[in-house]
Amino acid sequence: MxxxxxxxxxxxxxxxxxxxxxxxxxxxxxxxxxxxxxxxxxxxxxxxxxxxxxxxxxxxxxxxxxxxxxxxxxxxxxxxxxxxxxxxxxxxxxxxxxxxxxxxxxxxxxxxxxxxxxxxxxxxxxxxxxxxxxxxxxxxxxxxxxxxxxxxxxxxxxxxxxxYGEPDIAGRVDKANRYSSLQGAEDARRQRAWLGWRLVAYPTIAFLRYYLLRGHWRAGWAGFIAARVHAFYAFLKYAKLHEARVRAAQGTPRHPRQR
The missing domain is CATH 3.90.550.10 (Spore Coat Polysaccharide Biosynthesis Protein SpsA; Chain A)
Structure with missing residues (x-):
């Protein structure tokens, strides 16, 4: 049955x-x-x-x-x-x-x-x-x-x-921003090593993997733009992790205009 x-x-x-x-x-x-x-x-x-x-x-x-x-x-x-x-x-x-x-x-x-x-x-x-x-x-x-x-x-x-995902580029960029904040917070708990290397190199690796290895170059400009947004997400999550570490080391300094 x-x-x-x-x-x-x-x-x-x-x-x-x-x-x-x-x-x-x-x-x-x-x-x-x-x-x-x-x-x-x-x-x-x-x-x-x-x-x-x-x-x-x-x-x-x-x-x-x-x-x-x-x-x-x-x-x-x-x-x-x-x-x-x-x-x-x-x-x-x-x-x-x-x-x-x-x-x-x-x-x-x-x-x-x-x-x-x-x-x-x-x-x-x-x-x-x-x-x-x-x-x-x-x-x-x-x-x-x-x-x-x-x-x-x-x-x-x-x-x-x-x-169907996000209907336009703006929606996908908004999602990259939201997800990178959540992912950065999760990575902070894991104590990611080699952060400087990841921040510099990984966005390019992410772009090449998405665009070339996964074959999204076949989708023309849509594939190229999607790969760039994917690389931007990879950059943002490590940039936000770096920012969190700097703020923690400095005691979370306030923005000058907030003082």
């Missing part, structure tokens, strides 16, 4: 993409939406799609997703971001696996919308654990770039999520 499935989504002002996300998962046995105080039409969209709707204040990316997973009624969970959508063939692939799961979790591929176009089909796709037995999996606890950590073997499904 096939295992029942809960699709789990966390939301905040997600009206632009949530409808497509939930419609793509309509075949699941349950859809759980955990919202963190949306002021747009997110709640109405979730209710219209028959989701089991819950709300709580935002607890951080990893903790919020874990809270949503804990609300699921079924043991097997498919975790989606509110700006992701499953392809038409996902239902058959997932249900086939759930007839006799041989792994504790399964990775799905993901293709990215890059400002005004999809990434090239010849560029490298990322893959993430999204389908898993929640009794053998937990969120990683990272401030950003949180992942599902599975206790057991991990397989991979031939399913490609669509990730």
């Amino acid at each position: 096939r295992e029942s499935l809960s699709v789990v989504v966390t939301t905040y002002n997600s009206e632009d993409t949530l409808g497509a996300c939930l419609a793509s998962a309509a075949w699941a046995d349950e859809i759980v939406v955990l919202d963190s105080g949306s002021s747009d039409a997110t709640i109405d969209i979730a209710q219209r799609h028959g989701a089991s709707l819950h709300t709580q204040p935002f607890a951080g990316y990893s903790a919020q997703k874990q809270a949503a997973i804990d609300l699921a009624r079924h043991r097997w969970v498919l975790l989606l971001d509110s700006d992701e959508a499953l392809p038409a063939d996902a239902a058959a692939a997932v249900q086939r696996v759930l007839e006799s799961p041989c792994c504790a979790g399964y990775q799905l591929w993901r293709r990215e919308w890059v400002f005004w176009r999809w990434q090239s089909p010849r560029a490298r796709l990322n893959h993430y654990v999204r389908l898993f037995d929640r009794e053998r999996a937990r969120m990683s606890g990272h401030s950003v770039h949180e992942t599902v950590q599975v206790d057991g073997p991990v397989g991979r499904l031939d399913v490609v999520l669509d990730h």
Whole structure:
């Protein structure tokens, strides 16, 4: 007998993409939406799609997703971001696996919308654990770039999520600024070594890895700009970590105009 499935989504002002996300998962046995105080039409969209709707204040990316997973009624969970959508063939692939799961979790591929176009089909796709037995999996606890950590073997499904992400350059730069602050604070707790080297060299490495090795040069100017923003994020997180260390060493000096 096939295992029942809960699709789990966390939301905040997600009206632009949530409808497509939930419609793509309509075949699941349950859809759980955990919202963190949306002021747009997110709640109405979730209710219209028959989701089991819950709300709580935002607890951080990893903790919020874990809270949503804990609300699921079924043991097997498919975790989606509110700006992701499953392809038409996902239902058959997932249900086939759930007839006799041989792994504790399964990775799905993901293709990215890059400002005004999809990434090239010849560029490298990322893959993430999204389908898993929640009794053998937990969120990683990272401030950003949180992942599902599975206790057991991990397989991979031939399913490609669509990730809409940020609709424009300004949105992606804003995200880079937010994420770099969170990542810098997390790195400060880890006592990162060789900070000067990282600050100088890593942004260039990040650009080359994203643009050349992952094949985003195939997306033309969209790929180039995305790679530059990615490098900017790498620069910001180490620059903010350096700033935090300087302020700590100097006793957090105030700006001259604040004195």
